[in-house]
Amino acid sequence: MNQIDRAKQLAAERSLDDVRDGMCLGLGSGSTAAIMLELLGQRVRQGLRVCGVPTSEASRQLAQREGIPLVTFDEVTNLDLTIDGADEVDPQLNLIKGGGGALLREKIVASLSRRVLIIADVRKQVPYLGAFPLPVEVVRFAWKPLAERLAQLGASPALRPGSDGRPYLTDEGNFILDCAFDRIADPAALAARLDAIPGVVDHGLFVGLADTLIVGRGEGTDVIDRPRRQAI
Numbered sequence: 001m002n003q004i005d006r007a008k009q010l011a012a013e014r015s016l017d018d019v020r021d022g023m024c025l026g027l028g029s030g031s032t033a034a035i036m037l038e039l040l041g042q043r044v045r046q047g048l049r050v051c052g053v054p055t056s057e058a059s060r061q062l063a064q065r066e067g068i069p070l071v072t073f074d075e076v077t078n079l080d081l082t083i084d085g086a087d088e089v090d091p092q093l094n095l096i097k098g099g100g101g102a103l104l105r106e107k108i109v110a111s112l113s114r115r116v117l118i119i120a121d122v123r124k125q126v127p128y129l130g131a132f133p134l135p136v137e138v139v140r141f142a143w144k145p146l147a148e149r150l151a152q153l154g155a156s157p158a159l160r161p162g163s164d165g166r167p168y169l170t171d172e173g174n175f176i177l178d179c180a181f182d183r184i185a186d187p188a189a190l191a192a193r194l195d196a197i198p199g200v201v202d203h204g205l206f207v208g209l210a211d212t213l214i215v216g217r218g219e220g221t222d223v224i225d226r227p228r229r230q231a232i
């Protein structure tokens with residue numbers, strides 16, 4: 001196992017310390033979350049009773065294979081804990097997510113969770129968001145004018161390609177524009193501007209949603225809670 005895979009494994013293992021019997025979990029997407037799902041599956045087979053809402057079709061299939069009981073938002077209206085990965089994490093625990101294309105369901109699941117735990121290897125910790133191109137999910141109908149509007153915000157949008165030579169389609173059937181911004185000085189302000197564009201379904205900026213980051217490095221993990229805002 002290489003160092004990065006080991007770091008992912010350590011973060012995933014540590015996240016399960018926060019899982020309690022009877023919890024309803026948000027099940028993240030991506031390679032780090034996949035390790036967590038495999039470990040969670042082992043615990044379920046040993047008798048842990050939890051249920052989960054997956055954030056992507058890929059995670060749904062993996063969770064099903066692992067024997068993790070699944071529920072939908074027709075059955076539960078909020079979750080105890082979500083465990084998910086990230087593409088970038090800044091010191092305020094703002095995130096870029098969506099490298100795997102699951103940002104819409106991931107954000108819904110995170111927003112409906114009492115607590116959001118992010119698991120990542122050390123490469124994901126950055127002083128500022130933006131080196132990783134920000135995924136923006138847009139309706140197919142108007143993707144070209146939407147790409148132009150995003151370029152006016154200072155991005156260089158690129159339509160995400162799929163594996164079959166056609167554009168990548170999200171689980172909800174939308175396109176993704178990967179928007180290189182270089183450095184996002186004010187994630188909350190950019191998120192508000194993106195939220196206001198008709199046709200933008202969602203974007204990978206997660207501001208104020210993550211409560212705790214578990215970062216795997218070397219042979220251990222660091223656990224970092226989101227800094228609280230100073231009262232004025």
Ligand code: 5RP
Pocket residue numbers: 028029030031032033084085086087096097098099100101102103106
């Ligand atoms: C998927 C995501 C993933 O959480 C993110 O891409 C991190 O993935 P990995 O753990 O494979 O680096 O946001 O939409």
